[in-house]
Amino acid sequence: MxxxxxxxxxxxxxxxxxxxxxxxxxxxxxxxxxxxxxxxxxxxxxxxxxxxxxxxxxxxxxxxxxxxxxxxxxxxxxxxxxxxxxxxxxxxxxxxxxxxxxxxxxxxxxxxxxxxxxxGGQASPLLRHRDVTLDPAARRVTCKGEEITLSAREYALLQEFLQHPKHIRSRAQLEESLYAWGEEAGSNTVEVYVHHLRKKFGSDFIRTVRGLGYQLGGEA
The missing domain is CATH 3.40.50.2300 (Response regulator)
Structure with a gap:
């Protein structure tokens, strides 16, 4: 964010x-x-x-x-x-x-x-998609009730997707959400963190929209 x-x-x-x-x-x-x-x-x-x-x-x-x-x-x-x-x-x-x-x-x-x-039009303080729950207050992420350890960038990227569950986010938009002024993003930074999240939550948890970017996969 x-x-x-x-x-x-x-x-x-x-x-x-x-x-x-x-x-x-x-x-x-x-x-x-x-x-x-x-x-x-x-x-x-x-x-x-x-x-x-x-x-x-x-x-x-x-x-x-x-x-x-x-x-x-x-x-x-x-x-x-x-x-x-x-x-x-x-x-x-x-x-x-x-x-x-x-x-x-x-x-x-x-x-x-x-x-x-x-x-974001959300009533609940928790962000959820499928079996994944993110608690922003506690900075805690669980999948099927089991706590999942994420790096700061992985957490920030997951929160960005969960905050905009139906939106397709371009790589540029995701980089802007992850990095403040003066922080340089590598050429494939977003792809690396998306890969990490897929390894932890399933290969179809985030889908690639060809030519546009990334979006949460499937139904919540």
Whole structure:
């Protein structure tokens, strides 16, 4: 899952990026509103974590411009502005959730999971396909009730497929979901991880759609 983090505090931003990285998110981090807006308009992020007190363009301005452009990217506001009027302004400007500083990293990640779940139209907190179940909160994957060990990239790729069960995902789309800015993907990286997942869950768990990409195989 690809996340845009917009935070101008270097220490806080580094901590959030590290925490999300451990949870297998690919995180792009920017520190001002203008750069954030360009990134949001140019890329299809799964979600955005947005501070409000930003240089060059305030977070409210970013939200209004984003929604004015018709982009529906889920946005979690993360800010020190904690009055009821601040929260109302943020939500009415297009934020999907609002969390005030100081905050607990676990709560922030839970809110992010809820945003992603709602954006995907999923009621259950668990992602399932056939005999495979992924629990994003526990970062636990089971197949027929047995826990399966995955690398961080394998986990991220599996989550991407389960989050979009009916979509055909091109190699470029999958690479974008796995790698943040500055992380280079090898020429056959996606193919390697797809091969690993097929070995663990069955050769038909992910099917190749010739000329288009990959899709979960068969019925859920």
């Amino acid at each position: 690809r996340i845009l983090l917009v935070e101008d505090d270097a220490l806080l931003g580094d901590g959030i990026r590290a925490g999300l990285g451990i949870a297998a998110y690919a995180v792009d981090w920017v520190r001002d509103g203008e750069t954030a807006l360009r990134a949001l308009l140019d890329h299809d992020y799964d979600a955005c974590i947005l501070d409000l007190g930003l240089p060059r363009r305030d977070g409210i301005g970013v939200l209004q411009a984003l929604r004015g452009a018709g982009k529906s990217t889920p946005v979690l506001v993360l800010t020190a502005r904690d009055t009821p009027d601040d929260k109302i302004a943020g939500l009415d400007s297009g934020a999907d959730d609002y969390l005030t500083k100081p905050f607990d990293l676990g709560e922030m990640q839970a809110r992010l999971r809820a945003l992603l779940r709602r954006a």
